[in-house]
Amino acid sequence: MAQPIISAEKPVKVSLRNLTLSFGGITALKDVSVDIRENEILAIIGPNGAGKTCLLNCLNGFYKPQKGEILFEGRNISRIRPDKAARMGLARTFQNIELFSGLTTLENAMAARHVFMKQNLLTGALYFGPAHNEEIRHRRVVEDIIDFLEIEPVRNKTVASLPYGMRKRIELARALALEPKVLLLDEPMAGMNTEEKEDIARFIVDIFEGQGESYPDTPVLRDGIRTIVLIEHDMGVVMDLADRIVVLDFGRKIAEGTPEEIKNNPLVISAYLGQSAKK
Numbered sequence: 001m002a003q004p005i006i007s008a009e010k011p012v013k014v015s016l017r018n019l020t021l022s023f024g025g026i027t028a029l030k031d032v033s034v035d036i037r038e039n040e041i042l043a044i045i046g047p048n049g050a051g052k053t054c055l056l057n058c059l060n061g062f063y064k065p066q067k068g069e070i071l072f073e074g075r076n077i078s079r080i081r082p083d084k085a086a087r088m089g090l091a092r093t094f095q096n097i098e099l100f101s102g103l104t105t106l107e108n109a110m111a112a113r114h115v116f117m118k119q120n121l122l123t124g125a126l127y128f129g130p131a132h133n134e135e136i137r138h139r140r141v142v143e144d145i146i147d148f149l150e151i152e153p154v155r156n157k158t159v160a161s162l163p164y165g166m167r168k169r170i171e172l173a174r175a176l177a178l179e180p181k182v183l184l185l186d187e188p189m190a191g192m193n194t195e196e197k198e199d200i201a202r203f204i205v206d207i208f209e210g211q212g213e214s215y216p217d218t219p220v221l222r223d224g225i226r227t228i229v230l231i232e233h234d235m236g237v238v239m240d241l242a243d244r245i246v247v248l249d250f251g252r253k254i255a256e257g258t259p260e261e262i263k264n265n266p267l268v269i270s271a272y273l274g275q276s277a278k279k
C-alpha cells in the first residue's frame, strides 16, 4: 500500500512569488519569493535600503509590484487596497509611527475598529439599537487589548503627549485591534532602550502564543496570532524571536533559514560587513 506523504513543512499562509518593485531607476525588490507560514515568527533582515519595508508595503497593498504575485490563503491579493488587506486580516505597524497624534490611546485603537463597523452614518449618528451594541462589542475588544499591553494608565492621554516607546506600543494596540490573521511589524523596537525592547519582545511572544482564558471574549488575544512577520535590526532580538529568517540585500533575497543557518551564512556575513565598511 502506498504510504501517505507527510510534509514536515508548516502550511503556507502568504506566498510572495517573484516580486519585482521599481521606482524609476531604483529597483527596490528584484524577483523576491518568500513563503510566510502558519505557526511561525518570520524575521526579515538586511542592511539599510535592502527592501524590507517595501516588502511589507507590497504585502498590505501600499505598493503594487510591477511583477510577481502575492497569495494570501490562496487568494491573489497583488493589487489589493490597504483597507481591504486590513479587512482580510493583514495588519501592520510602521517604522515611523503613524498614529492620529491629536487623539487619545483609546480613540486611536477604536479608530482601527471602523474597518469592521457595519452600521451606517444615520444609525451611527443616532447611536441606538444595533449601532450601540456594535460599539459595546468593539469597545470590549479594545479594552482587553489596552489591558494586555499595559497601557491602561495612558488610555485617555493624547498620543502626541506620550513618550516614543509608549507610542510604539499604542501602534501595536491599533494593529491588534484589527484582529489580524497575520501581523506585520516594521521595526517595533526601533529607538527603544533595552528594557523597552524586552517588554515588546515579551508582548510579541505572548501575542504569538495567545493568552487563553485570560481574555475569553477577545479571540485575537485568546488564541494568538499564529503568523507574525518582523523587520528588526537588533540581531539579538531576531535570533531570540524568529523561527525563520529571510535576508534581503539590494532588493534581492540572498538567504533564508533558521537563525543558526543565517548566523553562519557567508553571504549574510559579507552583506553586513559590506555595510559596516561603508560607514
Ligand SMILES: Nc1ncnc2c1ncn2[C@@H]1O[C@H](COP(=O)(O)OP(=O)(O)OP(=O)(O)O)[C@@H](O)[C@H]1O
Pocket (backbone or CB within 6 Å): 023, 026, 027, 028, 046, 047, 048, 049, 050, 051, 052, 053, 054, 055, 095
Ligand atoms: N516611495 C519610494 N520612492 C522611491 N524610492 C523608494 C520608495 N520607497 C522605497 N524606496 C527605495 O527602495 C529601496 C528599499 O527601501 P526600503 O525602505 O524597503 O529599505 P529597508 O530595507 O526597509 O531599509 P531600512 O532598514 O533603512 O528601513 C531604497 O533604495 C529606498 O530608497
